[in-house]
Structure formats: C-alpha cells, structure tokens
Amino acid sequence: MRVALYNPGWPVMGGGEVYFGVLAEILSERHQVDLITIRPFDLRRLQERLGLHLDGVGLIEVPSEAISFPRGVREWLRNRYALARTYRTLERMTRAYDVAIALESDLPPRLAARRNILQVQVPHRRWTARDFFRALRAHRLTDVRREIARAWYFPRALRRYDLILCNSQFTARVLEENWRPSVPILVVPPPVELPATPIPWSEKREIIVSVARFFRGGHEKNQWVLLAAFRAFVVRHPGWELHLVGGADASGETVVAELERSARGLPVIFHVNAKREEVRRLYRLGKVFWQATGFGVDEHREPERVEHFGIALVEAMGYGCIPFAVGRGGAREIIEPGVSGFFWETIPELVERTAAVVACEEAARMSVRAAERARMFGREAFRERFFTALARVLSGPSIHGVPATR
Template sequence: MSRETGMRVAVLNRHWTTQGGGERYAGALAEALATDHDVHLLSPTRVDWPQLEERLGLDLSRTTPRMVPSDPGLSMPITREYDVLVNCSFMSAEPNGARRGIYVVLFPTRRGGASSLAKRVGARVLGPVLKRDDVGMAWGDGFHPAERSGLGVFRWTSAEAVVHLMLPAGTPTRVRLTFLAYRPRAVRPATVLLEVDGRVQARTKVGGDLRPVHLDVELVGRGGGGTIALVIRSDTFVPDDGDGDSRHLGVPLASIQVGRGARAWLLGRLPFLASRPAGDFVATYQEIVSISEFTRRWVRRWWERDSRVIYPPVAFATGGDHREPLILSVGRFFDERFGHSKKQLELVRAFRTLVTRRLPGWELHLVGGCQRRHAEYLTRVRAEAQGLPVHFHIEAPGAKLRELYRRAGIYWHAAGLGESERRHPERLEHFGISTVEAMGAGAVPIVVGKAGQAEIVQHEVNGYHVRSLGELAARTLQVAQDPGLRGRLADAARRRAGEFSTKRFAERVRALVNDGGSA
C-alpha cells in the first residue's frame, strides 16, 4: 500500500506538549502509519514538533500537524473528514466522528461514579430551568486542555484564545471572565485584552498576587443564532517546572458568566448544568486498544468492552557486558498522596538497609522529572538519602539516561508497592517502559510484581517480583553477590525486552489499521 492509495488517518492527543509515555506511543503510532497513509497529528495547542521528535526519538517528517478546538465537543466535524481516528489522548471523552474509530487506553476512567451521576442528575433536573435558548457558549481555538483545581476546572489560554458566545439580540449583556492567579511569581503579570471584531473591549492584569481577577465586558447579541468571537490576548510564558513542559501559557481562565444574577452565576460556576448529556463516547469507537493486559482487564470491568493489547514501543540503549555496582530507578518524583507514585522514598530506605548489611561499593541512581507541586516530595527523598551514595538526576537528558542504562547492574521499580489493586488500580504501573529499557540494556529488573510489571518481568527467569522492601533488599543482595546469576538473568532480560521493540510495535499497529483490526 502507498500513501497515494492509503487512507486519511487522524492521530489525536491533547497532551503532546507533556512529552510523556502516552505521547511517545501516539507519535510512534503516527510514524508507523505514515509509511502507508496520509497521517495528521491533531492537537488543541501549538507544539514544537522538532523538539518533541528529538526528546522522544521520533521521525514525524511524513505527518501533518493540525489544530483542533479546545472543546472536545467541537472536534467531531473535523474527525468526520477522516477514514480513521486514533484517539491516544489520556482520559479523553472525545466522541469519534471518523468512519472508523480506534481508542487507545493507557488506563480507563471509571464511568458512572457518584460524581458523574450527580452531574447527570443536576443537568436533568436543573438544566431545563437554568438554560436559555438565546444564550450559549463554546470553546474555540487557543485553549489548553482543562485542568482540575479543587472542585472546579480551569483552562490555560495561549497567546490568543477564542470563545464563541451566543447572546440575546439587541440587548447589552454583561460577560464576566474570571482568571486565576496561577502564573509563577517570577513571571511578570500578564496584560490581558478582550477583543471583538479587532477592537479592544476590556483589559486587565493577571498575576502578581493570589487573588482571582474578574474582567467584565458588555456585548450585544447578533440574533438569528449568530455568535460573537470573543478573543482573549495575553502575554505568555513557558513553565520552568523541571518536567519538560514546553507549552506557551497565557492566563488560567476559571469561568465565564453570561448575564447577572444567581442563574448566571450558577451556570458560570457549573456549566455542565446546561449541557446536553454527552452519551457513551466509548460506543462511537469500533475498536479499543489497551497498552497492557492489566489495562485490558479494567477496560472490560469498567467499560464492559473487550480490547486488544498492543504494548508500547521501547527503544534500547546498547551496551557491553561490563556492569558497575549501580542500582538504577527511573520515574517522575510524584507524591503518593496525589496518586501514581514511583515510591522513591521507600527505595532510598531499602537502599539504606543494604548499606548497613555491607553491600560495599554500590550506588543508587534516581532519574526523573519533578513538577513544582511535587518539589516537597523530592526534598523529603533527598533528606532521606543524606549520608548515602545516592545520586539524583533531575530531568536528565536522553544521552545521560542511556549512559546510566548501559552502566547499571540492577534496575528497581516500586510503583504499586503497598497499594491495593482492587481499591486503587490507577496507582499501579499500567505498563512500565523504563523497566523494558533497562532490561534491553542488560540490567536485572527487581520490581513490584503487580499489574504491568508482572507482565514484563518473568519471575526467576529474567528478573524478580517482590512485594515488600524486605524482599527487594534480599533479592538485590542475591543478585549483587552472584555474578553468574546476574549474567544469566541479564541475558534473559535482553531477550525478553526484544518482544517490546519499536519494530514489533510498528508491525502490530500497521496490521491493526491496514487489515481492519486483525493485529
């Protein structure tokens, strides 16, 4: 099949700029399909594609980027233009409009919980009372995906963002925009302009203190169902949070209140009350792809849909057989109070017991990014490591990480330690790309034997499963003190890692799309 006779394929990801594992999956999928098809990369925000390619090791030169609206509800007319939509966006509820839809699940969201039920009941009971036929709002271009803040959500603007408003004809209506003070203190306050038809209607400053900023503008509706494009312009900055976030952020918009009074205030704070039920977005997709058998089980349980497993693509750092007395662990520093922690604090404590049990000459190297909101957790890990041969590599470049993979004799992964799969499956490792990378380079994996890690590492064949810090320390001593055992496990680990190669991933993806799902 050639690109001339191939299909138009859209690959959607609303988080390209975060450049994580989900984005590498989406990019590698697009790269594989671009040999046979006309592939478009859909994003609601502008992306530095060359920088993304370098960081994630991709070649997207045969693909075409395309912007889509920030509001997922407005993207269906665009996806209808395609033969195939592949939705690789984490926690997306975006309906498919293409002739064929494929939804890639990192881990499913629980549908029909108490919060969702309350929203549906609220919309059903209060919606008919609160909603007005002559008032409406839709998110346009220039907004980043919604983020949660306490009980509410907000959206970062880019340098220019557009909101489409339908207002009563012939009558001035107050429109109030509320911005949060989330810009870093080191960044000067942003000048915000509201424009309609090229004319500035209002302006303000956002940032510099902790108070929300309200900006009002009086607008007259156009009647006949016509909308007004309200343009928000502001200064931008690039986050410096040690997490590779290359987004150009303007100001965080928390709410838009149309009109005055209690009804307008309530709809501004809780816009879902006036929205129509979105229905079952999963039903619009013909096929579901899970990144692991662990994810597949929860898709079946929560979504009542079967799915096929296509493991993420993994590239390996090649190296020789010489290994240093070095234990490596890779993962973002993430406080467990907020969910998916890699448990670096527990790893340091386990390493301390090894040092006291006379494991001479060994070092622990921790590699990972750390967002500003998790800086306190990183500080706690550093404090725990005082006096130990523990080395931190925060936001290490790819070359440094590959070097550490080639040097490491043992690899640790502790996500899911002490967590209940039944109560909190989202806190377990859904797959574990870094473990496969380490195995491919020749390190022996010693991991928490749950979820995706248990699928990758075969116990006592190419590594070990553990359930406690005591087991982790004991297995580490066993491998460290027996070079022959370490060599046999390392050879088996390399062979096992080959099953998750980029080449095999590309073959499975092409078979899925080209053969109508017979991957």
C-alpha cells in the same frame, strides 16, 4: 491516508507520549499524520526527550479552556462546558480524516473520522454505591464529581469507536470487567526502544537505575520507597550508586526537591528531564533496575495506581539490567520471576533480593535472559501488532457506515 492522533497529554512526555510518538513515526512513513493537542508543547523537545523522528508530521493545536483538575462545583461545571466545546471542535475537525486515534482513559472525545480508535492507557474501576458512600463520608467531593461524570459518559463514549486498543492485558481485563464495551478490544503493548547489540555484564558498574516521572497522585512512582531501600542496601554494599531518572514539570520539581533532601549523605544522583542519550547511557551502565509503582496498593480496588504496562522496565531489561518490580499490574506480563527478574512486596525484601542476586554468579546469565525477554516488546513487534489491528478496523464495518478510505 490522513491520520489524526489526539492526545491531551502531549506536554507530559511520559509513557503515553512514547506510544503515540512512535505511532506517529511509523504511520508517517506512508501516510499524512497530524498530532492534535489542546495544550501547547515543544515538538522538538518531545523528539529529543523520547528519541523520536517526526519530520513531516503536522501539529495542530485546538484552543481549549478546559483544565485538568477543576476545584469546586462552579469551576467543575465551567470545565464541563469548556470540554464539551473542545470536543465539538475535535468532532468537526476529524471529519476530514480517514483514521482518528485518541489517547484518553477518562472522558474520551467523540471523533468523526471514517475509522475511530481509542487507546486506553489507564484502567479505571467502575465505582459501586459503597465507593460513593465512602467518598462522601470522607468529603472527597472532587472524586465523587469525577466518578459521576465517568459513570455517565465513559460507556456512551466507547460506543463511538470502532476499536479499543489497550497497552496490556491488565488494562484490557479491568476495562472489560468494569465497562463491558460493545466494540472489540485488542492488546497492543507499547513500543520499546532496545539496543542494537547486547550489553556485556562486564561493562556494567555497581549502579542501580530507576526511570520514572516525578509526580504525586495517581500511579505515582514512589521514589521515596526506593530511597529508603537504598539507604539500607548501601550500608551493607558500599560503592553502589542509585540513579533516579525522570521528567518533572513545575509540580514535579517540588517532589524532586523533597527527594533530594531525603537523599543527603547518600550516593544518589538525580537526572531530571534527562535527554534520551543520557538515559541510554545509564541503562548501559546499570546492573539493576528498581521500580516501586504500585507499592502498597490493592490493584483490585485501585487499578489505576499500579503500573499499567512498564515501558522503562522493558527498556532497562533490554539493556541487560536485572529488574526488581512490584508484582502488580502490567509488570506481571513482562517479568518471569526468577528467570528474567524478580517481584518484591516489602522494602526489606527488595534489599535482600537485590543483595543476593548481585552477589551470585547467575547474575550475568539473568542479565542475558532479561534482554531476551525485552525483545518481545521492541518497536518491530509493536509495528506488526499495530498494523494487524489497523488492518482489522479498516476491513470491518464502520460505526458511521462509511468506506474506510476515499
């Protein structure tokens, strides 16, 4: 069976790329798999960063003049035409495949394989008339243009797919409540790499770890909040270190530079674009994992700005780190409060709860419970959930009225 995996964000090497990368890895064991991209990227670097094995997987680049963030009406219109041309090419190309899977939460392409699956990572709320009015009053014209395009295009695009996969119940609920798709929705949480054996609490050090990309906008990771919390924490608990780990592109390097200036004088270590083995080492040594995505956000008004699932959160738990996350979005499906981790809402609360937990005898047992909880989201669980979903779409009727395979 020939399978195409289209992702416009392959160069980002974030959570979506972990999802699709592992998908490519497990599908390539039995099928011919091609990764399709509209932006060039280094496949070898992708494998090193995300711990993937993609030998035998093809890479096809579809040249595109579309850009991510057009400015002004003229550039926005040019971009719409460029994206339309790109999508027509994708549609023609995917006719040669038995299954095509697209990762696109904004403007999904029209695919023409025998079976077509859309994987939605980011839950977008449908704007109301009041939202448009407020945006116009604030002169947020770029947002207005984007939401007009989404309101017209997104529900029509959903009808072109045989199945929608979501990364969490949270994403699925937002999608269902706002867009009411006519095709089935299944939740298949992302695959998480876990250690083969438990990490003893005695091997861990006074280290707090946070793993998240460095960027601004959208569901930004708010490392500046963690710096503020650590500044207060380390005064009372000297000897602890904060390790900030994450990928950064050219714009992200500016964010890193600002954070480094803010962290001067503190025992804070930055690991920018760290290789996978370095991330594993830090998980192994860390006692605590901090996450600040969604801090101060109303998830009902801006669901796209909270954590949609939380791959790094589960990874850290798998290595026995005690997690502290903002209690919004996908994190609520992972952490059992007071059992396998904690939620927090304010910086003082994060500081106080962390201090209380690391000082108590229960910490080692909670570390074990966190690791046990993470097993629910391991790669084997992902494999089973995905192939169940694939069997469903292959056995059911196609929107194109053609057999599933040749």
